[in-house]
Amino acid sequence: VNHVVVVGAGLAGLRTVEALRGRGFSGRITLMGQERHHPYDRPPLSKAVLLGDADTSYIDTDLDALEVDFWPGVSAKALRRGVVETTEGELGYDGLVIATGAEPITLPGDGPQHVLRTIDDAHELRAMLVPGVRVAIIGAGWIGAEVATAARRAGCVVTVIEAGPTPLATALGTELGAQTQRWYDGIDLRLDTMVDSVDEGGVRLVGGEFVEAHVVVTGIGVRPAVEWLTGADIDLHNGVVTDEHLRASLPNTVAVGDCAAWWSRRWQTRLRVEHWDTALNAPEVAAASLLGEDVAYDPVPYFWSEQFGHMVQYAGHHPAGERLIHRGDPEGKWSAVWLTADDALAAVLAVDRPRDLVQGRRIIDAGHRLDAERLVDPEVSLRDC
Ligand code: FAD
Known part of the structure; x- marks a missing residue:
């Protein structure tokens, strides 16, 4: 070459x-x-x-x-x-x-529609997040949640419109997604709500209702x-x-x-x-x-998000998991793990519990089996399960 x-x-x-x-x-x-x-x-x-x-x-x-x-x-x-x-x-x-x-997916309609992918997008949006401004965020996924965090902190009047039954439903499933719903305090969170179009002055919902907004941010995926x-x-x-x-x-x-x-x-x-x-x-x-070398890419995928004051971290690939086990208090610090049929760890989600993430990622990598009975006790570290 x-x-x-x-x-x-x-x-x-x-x-x-x-x-x-x-x-x-x-x-x-x-x-x-x-x-x-x-x-x-x-x-x-x-x-x-x-x-x-x-x-x-x-x-x-x-x-x-x-x-x-x-x-x-x-x-x-x-x-x-x-x-x-x-x-x-x-x-x-x-x-x-x-x-x-x-690249971000956008919705139909003639109204101004912001996305957040580039640094230019971020600067443009930041300038608009000022107190009292009505912001409608379409999508309660990773980007939607983080934009809602910033908009709420900036003193905006925030509506989040989500097609699924909970935030993060696509990424994590509804059971865990529902545990993040309490974080939307002070935000008008509309679940199971489909957008028809983004129009001048706001968002038209399927069914005809109009959500007024000065700023519309579309975060429905890429x-x-x-x-x-x-x-x-x-x-x-x-x-x-x-x-x-x-x-x-x-x-x-x-x-x-x-x-x-x-x-x-x-x-x-x-x-x-x-x-x-x-x-x-x-x-x-x-x-x-x-360059002609023979190496494979075989990681345990890892991801984090910072939303509403929480550090959310994920490692693994949970579609490979069959059983979801909760650890800790959904009102505080918690995590969840997905086990395969033979009790190996498929994925871990940690909310303000970084140690579960680090240990979980290592356990997934090593392919170790875990004891489901011990896992439910959040005081027992994953490494000892
Ligand atoms: P990109 O970063 O998209 O870079 C691709 C580049 O190619 C772009 O600059 C694009 O303009 C250019 N390009 C596209 N088409 C062409 C073309 N035809 N010709 C020339 N150039 C082209 N991940 C996490 O794990 N944690 C997070 O907290 C997190 N937060 C994020 C927040 C935001 C707002 C965004 C947008 C992403 C976030 N991500 C996060 C995801 C992470 O940033 C992406 O996975 C990462 O940027 C992917 O890098 P990439 O180089 O593959 O693609």
Whole structure:
């Protein structure tokens, strides 16, 4: 490989550049990104940046020292074998890294609709979160909950509209989602509520009711940003399909981060994980695979969220779990674990109980079995169950 082109200058793209250099690759690297910014981290956008505690979240890296041709503000439009078509013309490659991440899904309607994906989105939204402003947030998922936290703290009048029966129902299921409902104190939380459209001045619900709002934020999920690959000879299914080495179906091509749907050896299923930890760590494997090494990406996925004063952390893959066991007081610090049919730990969710998260993640990794009887006692550490 002589010239690696990295499409997407988010965390996954940047980390792949670092990993390539870290492995001694001395050829040419071009890193192109649609945004006009130096690569930055997204988790702070809905936390410190939105709360006004930080202005930026740039990743501390020296692009000059990495000897990378950085092309900010350039998008890939299409892919032919060996050639990326960009907004600045064609670019040949002999190694390709697809790291285009994901983009927010929006709702129908002519009204102004904010999303929160980029640093520009965060700055725009932050300026609007002032006392007394009516904010309607569509979606009580991870992003919706964090935006609601910031809006409430800013003194806004907050409505959260959620299609499911509880917050976080899609991510965690309704049983645990319901335990987060009490955090929405002072917020008008509308559950089982479908949005018809975002209109001038607010949100039209299915059934006709109109929720007035000065600011509407849509946080209903993202889709992998792979439209530019339509028509290319590459397998796409819920993102770029890769094997366990993060190799895509085209030669000399890897995909990494939010856009990659990789084969998980551990869970024997295809996973696409839209979390920071994956964008941070998968690039080591992507870089190695591109350079012809034989390594697999086989992590216990990890994620955290900070909402309503709580630290929520998750590790594992709970669809592999069959039994949900609660630990601790739902009014205070609590956690929950999912066990497989043969009592192995499939996933752990910890609310303000970081030790359960750390120990749980290790236990999942090791594949140990646990004693369900002991698990229900929150005083017994997971390690001793
Ligand atoms: P991205 O960060 O999306 O980067 C992809 C880049 O590619 C983008 O800059 C995009 O503009 C660019 N691009 C797209 N298409 C093209 C194209 N055709 N040509 C050129 N460039 C292109 N995860 C957690 O684990 N915990 C959290 O608390 C958390 N909070 C989050 C809060 C917010 C507001 C957001 C948005 C995400 C959060 N995440 C969190 C998720 C985490 O940030 C993502 O998983 C991570 O950013 C994925 O990195 P990536 O590099 O794969 O994709």
